Amino acid sequence: MRGFEARNAHFDRLVNTPGLRWLGQNTNHAKPHPAVIEAMERSIRDEEFHIYAPPAGFEELRAGIVEDLGLKGQVALVSDGAVASLYHACHALLGPGDEFITTDPTWNWPMAFARSVGATVKQIPIYGEEYGYRLAPERLREAITExxxxxxxxxxxxPLGSACTAEEIEGIVSAVRDAGAYLIHDCTYRHFAYEHHLAANLYPEKTLTVYSFSKWLGLAGLRVGAIVAHPDIVERLAAAPPNNLGSSILSQRAAIAGLKIKSEWFPGVLAEQRANQALIKDAVGGVPGLAVAVYPSNGNFLVVECGPAGIRPDALVAEYAERKIMIRQGSYHTPTFGDRFIKISTTVPSAWAEELAELLPEMVERARGRNESAQLF
Structure with missing residues (x-):
């Protein structure tokens, strides 16, 4: 079976596995607010699915996204999820011979999008204590070329869960501005951060802020997100969007409802996921050779380093899979550092986190004796 077919079959099996505990894709499994469910049910009852949505998204949703970010003067272009926004931005801004700079590790797909239009990709390593698991602005400045x-x-x-400080954002913006380049600030996990600083406040003319409803609101399967940017940039992007007939009306109705109830619903989600992080960290601390790389994490996930324990990440993932628990091997994010860690998602029911933590010592021992490689994606 070819690579793409094998990958799709793998995820098809996961989606069709009854009772699977999803602790590997950063998806949010909190019980949704009734208002979000009602908004979708009402949309279906009204048979809105017969029509196309506005091409840039419902005006109410566009305004709500900008308000949630607090980026006055910027405008939102609604997309079929944040990854579609990234695809759109890379295809609109890059061409043959251009250079795309990111970190290692990072979210991999934008690198593929950049390469698909002939751009070259440069990654700046940030994994490890020597880098503090973060991007130093001076290292970015050194990497930038003409x-x-x-x-x-x-x-x-x-996957690291580190967040830029205000000073780091200032330094990153300074380096990018001096180069006359665009800055794509992917803020998919912003809502889970203890502190977060938007680059667009400092560099509004060339910053594209990527917004997602997959994580904080738990709408991963509905595919709705946005790019927020200066009106001139959005005008350029809107000239040839991949979803020129509008994103899903059902998804947008759910997102609108979610923004309205965010202040009363999301704090509970945040508290539970942070409690799950603490629970998992305690369990990791009880197993010699394991360590949490960044704690507390500013995302809804933790990276657990497992090299000193003498186990392969893919072996640990495979052992948990036999218990119908999905976690993620580091190689999904980075071939350079992927043999060092696993990633565990924490926006899950506390019972799932408790089960994972209770099984951890046994899974580590079983992984230590596992010789065959598992085919993972």
Whole structure:
């Protein structure tokens, strides 16, 4: 079976596995607010699915996204999820010979999008104590060349969970502005951060802020997100969007409802996921050779380093899979550092986190004796 077919079959099996505990894709499994469910049910009852949505998204949703970010003067272009926004931005801003700079590790797909239009990709390593698991602005400045067209940062970083300080954002913006490049600030995990600073406040003319409803609101399967940017940039992007007939009306109705109830619903989600992080960290601390890389994480996930324990990440993932628990091997995010860690998602029911933590010592021992490689994606 070819690579793409094998990958799709793998995820098809996961989606069709009854009772699977999803602790590997940063998806949010909190019980949704009734208002969000009602908004979708009402949309279906009204048979809105017969019509196309406005091409840039419902005006109410566009305004709500900008208000949630607090980026007055910027405008939102609704997309079929944050990854579609990234695809759109890379294809609109990059061309043959341009340079795209990001970190290692990072979210991999924008690198593929950049390469698909002929751009070259440069990654700046940030994994490890020697880097503090974060991007130092001076290292970015050193990496930028005259060909640099786009700098892409995931902040908080996926998979590490580190978030840029105000001073780091200022330094990153300074380096990008001096190069005359665009800055794509992927803020998919912003809502989970203890502190977060938007680059667009400092560099509004060339910053594209990527917004997602997959994580904080738990709408991963509905595919709705946005790019927020200066009106001139959005005008350019809107000239040839991949979803020129509008994103899903059902998804947008759910997102609108979610923004309205965010202040009363999301704090409970945040508290539970942070409690799950603490629970998992305690369990990790009880197993010799394991360690949490960044704690507390500013995302809804934790990176657990497992090299000193003498086990392969893919072996540990495979052992948990036999218990119908999905976690993620580091190689999904980075071939350079992927043999060092696993990633565990924490926006899950506390019972799932408790089960994972209770099984951890046994899974480590079983992984230590596992010789065959598992085919994972």
């Amino acid at each position: 060909k640099t067209k786009v700098v892409y940062i995931v902040d908080p970083n996926n």
